[in-house]
Amino acid sequence: MSEIKRVVLAYSGGLDTSVILKWLQETYRCEVVTFTADLGQGEELEPARKKAEMLGINPKHIFIEDLRETFVKDYVFPMFRANAVYEGLYLLGTSIARPLIAKRQIEIAREVGADAVCHGATGKGNDQVRFELGYYALNPDIKVIAPWREWDLTSRTKLIEFAEKHQIPIAKDKRGEAPFSVDANLLHISAEGKVLEDPWEAPEEYVFSRSVSPEDAPDEPTIITVDFERGDPVAVDGEALSPAALLTRLNKLAGDNGIGRLDLVEGRFVGMKSRGVYETPGGTILLQAHRAIESITLDRGAMHLKDELMPRYAELIYNGFWFSPERRMLQALIDESQAKVNGTVRLKLYKGNVIVQGRKSPDSLYSMEHVTFEDDQVYDQRDAEGFIKLNALRLRLLNRQQG
Amino acid sequence: MSEIKRVVLAYSGGLDTSVILKWLQETYRCEVVTFTADLGQGEELEPARKKAEMLGINPKHIFIEDLRETFVKDYVFPMFRANAVYEGLYLLGTSIARPLIAKRQIEIAREVGADAVCHGATGKGNDQVRFELGYYALNPDIKVIAPWREWDLTSRTKLIEFAEKHQIPIAKDKRGEAPFSVDANLLHISAEGKVLEDPWEAPEEYVFSRSVSPEDAPDEPTIITVDFERGDPVAVDGEALSPAALLTRLNKLAGDNGIGRLDLVEGRFVGMKSRGVYETPGGTILLQAHRAIESITLDRGAMHLKDELMPRYAELIYNGFWFSPERRMLQALIDESQAKVNGTVRLKLYKGNVIVQGRKSPDSLYSMEHVTFEDDQVYDQRDAEGFIKLNALRLRLLNRQQG
């Protein structure tokens, strides 16, 4: 075990990370610095401060930050420019939050002179990889502590015992096993494990917290507009909103209309398949809206190249390579394409459906003049013959020479 | 203008292709062979026979064929193995039918000794390309007639005049301009043009014919199962069905539940953007179901490779390159992956939504034993440390050496 002097812990204020805090003090005999971020998970942060103080953390070593705007502006939006989905469906809600947390931990470590960082992710999941690749990419000499891979508190009972022994307060509803594991931020909330482990069984309604079911959504549709500038959403229903405010607004609109639930089995980077149940209400609208505005403003060649590279880009984010050179390279390519992705999309939200109703743009490439069934002065239909003939030439030679 | 002796016309029996038939006889002074295929477009074919006879076609030169099973088995299903969508959304319903029609025209041309083939697609669209690339790929010496690129019947009025002059019967509702243009087969029905040309305006309800709107769909969900073997659907609700019967069944189930509508702007191969309104009810279920069964039976490496190549594969089909070597190569790759894509998916259909409720398979790669939050005997969490450390090594070196 390495010598550790000071460690920056990603601290939620919950039971698990409080146990980790104490375990770090006891095991490494080191000073613990806590970092608690508001990424829109929907929890008060001040209790985390109190709890950290109570557990003996030096007040100036308690970092509590509202990162919602940064999170949406510098992580969520760039990712949505790519229309990123993992394995055809997953909107990467957890994956995209980890790099930001990792980055702030490393920055704080530099600030307070810490030589280590610590996270509360288990040894089976993707999050440990995402945190640690972020740490190492930003500080190659940092020491990393992953208690779930090290300690022997391998059952709920042991964890509770340790908490009791160290006078860590335990909320009543945390004494028993949670029926599933949760991660939340402004983009999504995920549920996995335990009662959700059988992929043949549909999740019960109580699993969901950010959306009503399509069945319970209003019988009347809601019509909205989303405005885009340079590929990013900037207004809802004509009202300009900051990134986090905009996503918050879309979350509400979508959640109220039963939009954004996803139940899937995904391939983890560590090699096993797992089942996740996700709610990404605003993100689900955003993906459709962005595709719709691109459909009239993005050149076909640009769009197809983006589409071909998207799965790789999504895989990089899923696997934790946000700070890799290849992610940055792909981002440069994607961002290059978005300069004219401006305009407005009108959408109907109705019982789980996001229905594009219209798109318009000052930079629209859609040309009624060209596409019309009427006579036009801009397109010579005879050009099509030559176009086809030369596209066909290699196929004809192939048939003629090779049968 | 080339000398033509005998031409095989893709003949629907409708007004336009009847005018073409007559125009061919008159312009090329050649013998016309008609080919009418049932691809599930939902029209009687026998009237086409009568009309062809009436227009002077030799009965033995009237070819009428039910190609529905071939269409679904050899074209639709292989394409769905790839989860093919064009520009993120379009299920390629028109694109996938053209190669089969082209192939049969070329085969019939060989059979009856024709030296030319003819289609009724316009000079602005993708279909001319799809037909003609198919023709040339299968017979490099075939002559191709594309009347819409050649003749001067460039307005509805002229077309009607020509029809009247040549005693071609005109259905009452065909005298005026249709409000939009339609293409239909067992996979989908499309509408485009005229009243649909403004992409800011949502399509009116009367545009749709294969699905009720989500709003008009039943308030009670419908639960179904779909069984897969080697990547293809083989049964619905446990009942084994032939390919065409299965797709017909899914079309009904989906259409009744408001599923499968799509309104988009797409990039045509000929270079302009156009707006299409599509209904692909059964196909929409099929795509979700196939992804769901793959999610538990397909290895991650296999799936990600497929996902990366899908946009290219879809583009090839959209652009008319079904009979190209590169489409065959991609198909070989895709088919290689599907040997164990077996099992059952349970879906909830509800007001436009296709909600995966469960998936199971005798070949499932999902391992509860590995994924469990409980202790297990199969996964050593300490392995994750080495996995992360070596994945991080290049990123650490990068930071250390290049800052």
Added chain:
Amino acid sequence: MSEIKRVVLAYSGGLDTSVILKWLQETYRCEVVTFTADLGQGEELEPARKKAEMLGINPKHIFIEDLRETFVKDYVFPMFRANAVYEGLYLLGTSIARPLIAKRQIEIAREVGADAVCHGATGKGNDQVRFELGYYALNPDIKVIAPWREWDLTSRTKLIEFAEKHQIPIAKDKRGEAPFSVDANLLHISAEGKVLEDPWEAPEEYVFSRSVSPEDAPDEPTIITVDFERGDPVAVDGEALSPAALLTRLNKLAGDNGIGRLDLVEGRFVGMKSRGVYETPGGTILLQAHRAIESITLDRGAMHLKDELMPRYAELIYNGFWFSPERRMLQALIDESQAKVNGTVRLKLYKGNVIVQGRKSPDSLYSMEHVTFEDDQVYDQRDAEGFIKLNALRLRLLNRQQG
């Protein structure tokens, strides 16, 4: 035939473009503006001025420009950052020059108020496509004249007759057919057609003009160094050189050592295969040298992504899509990767071989400390076990579940 008022002709001063000049005046009764560029083809430009004057061109409409530095800096070097080769071998010497000529023609057209541009490429080749895609991309309303596709001067005899009739001077050696067709610039010289049409026959020695044969090269090797900054070469043997001067220097060094010949059959964009014989002496060194400096300065993930996208990038350039959004997007991705591609490569040039002898860089990612066979303090070999175990996990599950 469209009405043309003034046309900018890409004018070499040679017989063919002089005939075109005259033919334009006669056929379109329009004013001709000549544009002659020095791209390093190795010909005097002033004779072109005289000839243009003699053919009646207004002196202020004769544009003669030395574009060598721009050509190498803004076209050749960006392309070499990508290690671009077409079909595994071709260094794109002709392809990369066309966009610059097209761009200047359009700019001059704007300057002089011309409504058309004209080039001397034939209707079978790639160059017509490269010129015209460039024209249209930069000015969508420009009119394009491609005489070789329009006129009836379809044989050498007719061309000579036309020249004689219009008193166009004909150099003695231009009366007969050239034994092959040539294109040259600072990057390469190509030969194709006629005596080179049989791909089973090797080209005769007289086809080559920029390099001695490996057999005739010196028996003593030449050792050189090339320095790179941000992915571009900046010095040879320690001497800083401008882009064009550097490429000129490498051309000499390589040509003297029998380096840079290439004989291949390539797939043209218009659909046929053609045989080309190329000399790219300096470029051949540059490709090896750039790969060598990347090998120590470019992260593996970055390099592999670049390698995967290179064929697409090369295809875009070959096909004439330099000014397309997708080429710009790929360029953004490539350039993003080159910030630390700095350092020195030492090469041995010997009878056709470019042999990398050493590479070093202040930004080297190569770490002796890590790679050493001796004990080290930076790499824990036990990490490899976890790395392998988790990489293997999906393969083990696959075997266990699907056999």
Added chain:
Amino acid sequence: MSEIKRVVLAYSGGLDTSVILKWLQETYRCEVVTFTADLGQGEELEPARKKAEMLGINPKHIFIEDLRETFVKDYVFPMFRANAVYEGLYLLGTSIARPLIAKRQIEIAREVGADAVCHGATGKGNDQVRFELGYYALNPDIKVIAPWREWDLTSRTKLIEFAEKHQIPIAKDKRGEAPFSVDANLLHISAEGKVLEDPWEAPEEYVFSRSVSPEDAPDEPTIITVDFERGDPVAVDGEALSPAALLTRLNKLAGDNGIGRLDLVEGRFVGMKSRGVYETPGGTILLQAHRAIESITLDRGAMHLKDELMPRYAELIYNGFWFSPERRMLQALIDESQAKVNGTVRLKLYKGNVIVQGRKSPDSLYSMEHVTFEDDQVYDQRDAEGFIKLNALRLRLLNRQQG
């Protein structure tokens, strides 16, 4: 440490694997089965048998096999169908041999009832990964022993002491440190480490053993032909040869002419860069010859798709994923393309150069009739206008609408 009963060791008969043999017996107290394969490394195998016997291995547990034909036919040739090179240059000589050894070890383990396998690769390199991914892919329950990651014989001195203590014979020239580490098979011989660790220093001549230097090669070129069937070479100079005999022949021809040396820095899968010096004489000819025969027999679309996927395919082999589903999928795609890759290539070998002199094929797609500068009856140059116009359309719209 796991309980092991019987282990199959990849045994070369050399000092290192003899030490491993003994160490296994001592450490695991298990029965050792030796497997020694002739992959063309150029060593006698019978001494390995004697040594194994001497070290106490049961004669029926000594497996010695000549796998040269299998190696070339089922591993080398399929890989060359893809024109696989790693990081632009490396012909994957070591990488492609490991899967075959792993496969035979697993098969022998099954045969003799062994529960473990063992290899002699170090913990820093790629070979450990290649061996072990192969093992696990073929038998998910096999136990793997990697002595270099486990034992404490971490210096040459300790290794020699262990050998002496256990009466393992030590060849005189093995007492000291080897100046570099070697791997050899019929495709290549590699050298790395120690004296080669500085990438700025060129390798000395004594590092090479399969080729003369270009300088020392004959002054007269050697002309050869290679015949291909379905993408694989089948004859040299018209003489039909088995796969291994053919590669042996090419190795001799190339090595005598100074062909096939490569000195590079490559990115290892485990995350560091390393320097390798390779000789792949026959393979270097084979790559050029295969590209040349493809240049006239492979459709452009097929070739470009192959070229784009090649880096991924090469990466998979380099990283040890030969037995992965994605490698098999890519192989299916590649093999699909090779059905008509038939014909003959003529090559000049001269002082390090492989110069293609001609290619011909009964299935050639090269059409003189199309490509000729003379008048032809098969290509209408006016088609090019339409081809260009429609390819340009999206670029024109882009400029017009977005400037």
